[in-house]
Amino acid sequence: DPSWMKRAAKLLNKKECTESDIFFSISESLYNIDPSSAAAANMGIRALKRKDYKKAVDFYTYALDNEPDTINKAQYAYRLAQTYGAMNNNKSAKTYALKAANFRSGWGEPYILIGDLYAKTSRQCGELKTEFLKRVGYWAAIDKYEYAKKVDHLTSLKATKRIEKYTEQMPSKTDVFTEGLIGVPKYQIDCWYSETVNIRIQ
Numbered sequence: 001d002p003s004w005m006k007r008a009a010k011l012l013n014k015k016e017c018t019e020s021d022i023f024f025s026i027s028e029s030l031y032n033i034d035p036s037s038a039a040a041a042n043m044g045i046r047a048l049k050r051k052d053y054k055k056a057v058d059f060y061t062y063a064l065d066n067e068p069d070t071i072n073k074a075q076y077a078y079r080l081a082q083t084y085g086a087m088n089n090n091k092s093a094k095t096y097a098l099k100a101a102n103f104r105s106g107w108g109e110p111y112i113l114i115g116d117l118y119a120k121t122s123r124q125c126g127e128l129k130t131e132f133l134k135r136v137g138y139w140a141a142i143d144k145y146e147y148a149k150k151v152d153h154l155t156s157l158k159a160t161k162r163i164e165k166y167t168e169q170m171p172s173k174t175d176v177f178t179e180g181l182i183g184v185p186k187y188q189i190d191c192w193y194s195e196t197v198n199i200r201i202q
Contacts, residue, residue, distance in 0.1 A: 002030065005029060009030060010038075013042065027039065028043065028046070035062070036066070037063040037066040037072065040063040041059065041060065041075075041079070043055075043059040044056045044059035045079075047059055048079070057080065060076050064076040070103045073103045074100045074103035075100070077100035078100035078110055078113070080096040081095075081096035081097040085116070091193070093113070093117055094193060097110040097111070097113045105151075106151050107151070108151050108159065109148070109155060111147050111151070112144065112145060112155055115140075115141040115143075115144030115148070116141070116162075118140040119141035119162070121191065122136070122141070123135075131175060132175040132178065132179050135170055135175065136170075136187060137189065137191065138171075139171070139189075139197040139198060139200055140193075140195045142162075142166055142167065142200065143195075143197050145163050145166075146163065170200055170202065172202060173202060181199055185198065185199060186199060
């Protein structure tokens, strides 16, 4: 009964019971009967849980391309961003996070995801360079967390925890002084992304 399966899948998804065998069975059956955007997205959840990222990208891309509702499109774009992030394809992850934010204004989660991408690659961006350059990515991450809080109060607690964590890892006052940046408000980062960030001093 496709109608029953759709209701069951929606309920399991809403209750975040997406790791159960019954969810996977229903999702696969629904996709085979009716490969709708919702069915494809549920298959994407399954693939993502199994770390089959290539299949997850295929399913979420299908869901995004065939979904008329912008709120749902935002969710599918966000899932694509998460998937690309797990694949360390950071540029694509950021691209889809921004698409998700464009589909759903006032949603902070995509900006937190972008902040996480900046934070996890900060030291890599400055690899074999100065300690200062290894840490500037944390400024970029904090900027994104601050913006997430600004546009979406529901992300405030999550964003604040990350800000506290990465404030301890951003460039020290000595680093900023050594680079001749005391009193300078902004700094340009050029890594896999380009971003003008606020200079923060601990």
